[in-house]
Amino acid sequence: MTQRLPPSLTPLDTALTALLKTVDPIAPVELSLTEAAGCISAGMPLLPAHPPRDIAAVDGWALSANDLVGASSYSPLPLAELPAWVDAGDVMPAGCDCVLDIDAVEVSGPLAQVLAEGVPGQGVGRRGSDIAxxxxxAAAGYPVGAAALLLARAAGSDKLSxxxxxxxxxxxPGATVTMQMIADLARAAGLDVSTHEAGSRDVTSIAEALDVTACDLLLTVGGSxxxxxxxxxxxxxxRGAEFVHGLALQPGRTAAAGQLGKVPAAALPGAPGPALAAWLALVLPLVDRLSARQPRRTVTLPLARKIASSVGIAEIALLAEEHKAWMPLAVGEWPLHAIARADAWLLIPASHEGFAAGERVDAYLMRE
Structure with a gap:
């Protein structure tokens, strides 16, 4: 049976503007480092200096460089007492600002003499040299990645905001594979995801599952x-939702978007391609607003081939990077093999007829 489309299509920009004007960033929460991974940083807490004091960066003798001027193997400098030995990571003794190698100090019983000069800071890790x-x-508005977790752990923090x-x-029912794809994408974007099954495809069963009492964003997958x-x-x-059904977006024309109470909601198609397109063009901007995320990075490369598009409907092209150019994989309809190969995606505005071969375009990466 041929699928019936909504009687009219709402421009993507119109639907998105209406959604975003009612959405504010959610409040920050303190999470353990493991839970915070992948979430959007709120910029706190500020870390203490690391190392907290000057430390030895190498094993050796801790000395004051000013006391070693002129020392050499031809003119050894005798010491009144044995210098302190430090291992890498030890706190530098008071009055010492350099660490000499083991063979730079000659020890004979209680006597010691220095065979080389030192430079202030030689072999020393200064306070705050790793973390000021x-x-x-992590900078506010950016995902918490491995580097941010490294800094937090090194500074002794066990939570991040x-x-x-x-x-x-x-x-x-019937859209499980697509739902799992969307759930995986959402978790990778730093969301706290809960999935629920409608009992069947009838109105009552689906309506009963539309509970917004404990969520910041509601998605349905399938049946749109x-x-x-x-x-x-x-x-x-x-359920009393205020929404538009049918977006001028290809793929993804049968998606719906609006609000259920005060919670933004979107109904994604059950097929993977249209659902992914609606996720990229419609849901990700909502996620970014809720997370107070900074704008996503784009990569600019020339197109390896022309992309043609119909005026009046926004289209998304899937791209693969080949020889420092964007190779179009699919426009309009997306087979699964194109989704699997895609490195980036390009939104073609409804007012645009497409892009010429060789034209440089700004594409969003599929995986950041």
């Missing part, structure tokens, strides 16, 4: 088209 005092573990939106995904078993849109209406 009051540095943030992050924004972690709570996402509830309702799976309509015009087939006889597609009841998600009617379920949203039954």
């Amino acid at each position: 005092e009051s540095s943030p573990a 992050v924004r972690r939106p709570r996402l509830r995904i309702v799976n309509v 088209g015009g087939g006889r078993g597609d009841a998600t849109v009617m379920a949203l209406a039954q």
Whole structure:
């Protein structure tokens, strides 16, 4: 049976603007380092200096460089007492500002003589050389990655302040593979994801699963088209949601977007390609607003081939990087092999007819 489309399509920009104007960043929370990984940093707490004091960077003799001027193997400098021996990581003794190698000091019983000069800071790790005092573990608005976790652990912090939106995904029977894809993408984006199954594809079962009491964003997957078993849109209406159904977006025309109470909500198609397109073009901007994320990075490269697009509907092209150029993989309809190969995606505005071969375009990376 041919799928029926919504009677009219809402421009993507119009739907997105209406959604974003009602969405504010959620409050930061303190999470353990393991839980904070991948979340968007809120910029706190500030880390103490590391190392907290000057330390030995190498094994050797701790001395004062000013006391060693002129010392050499031809003119050894006798010491009044044995110098302190330090291992790498030890706190530098008071009055010492350099560490000499083992063979730079000749020891004979209680007597010692220095055979080389030293330079202030030689073999020393200065206070704050790894982490400056009051540095943030991760810049506010950016994902907490391995480098941020390294800094936090080195400074002795066990928690970070992050924004972690709570996402509830309702799976309509028949769209499980797509739902799992969206859940994986959401977790990678730093969301706290819970998934729920509608009992069946009927309006009542789907409506019962649309609970927004403990989430910041609601998604449904499947049942948003015009087939006889597609009841998600009617379920949203039954729950009193305010939304538009049908976006001028290809793929993803049967998606719906709006609000259920005060919670932003989107109904994604059940097929992987249209659902992924709606996730990229519609849901990610909502996630970024809720997380107070800084703008996502784009990579600019020339197109290896022309991309043609129809005026009046926004389209997303999947791209692969080949020989320092973007190679178009799919526009309009996305086979699974194109999704699997894609390195980036390009949003073609509804007012645009496409891009010429060789034209430089800004594409968003699929994986950051």
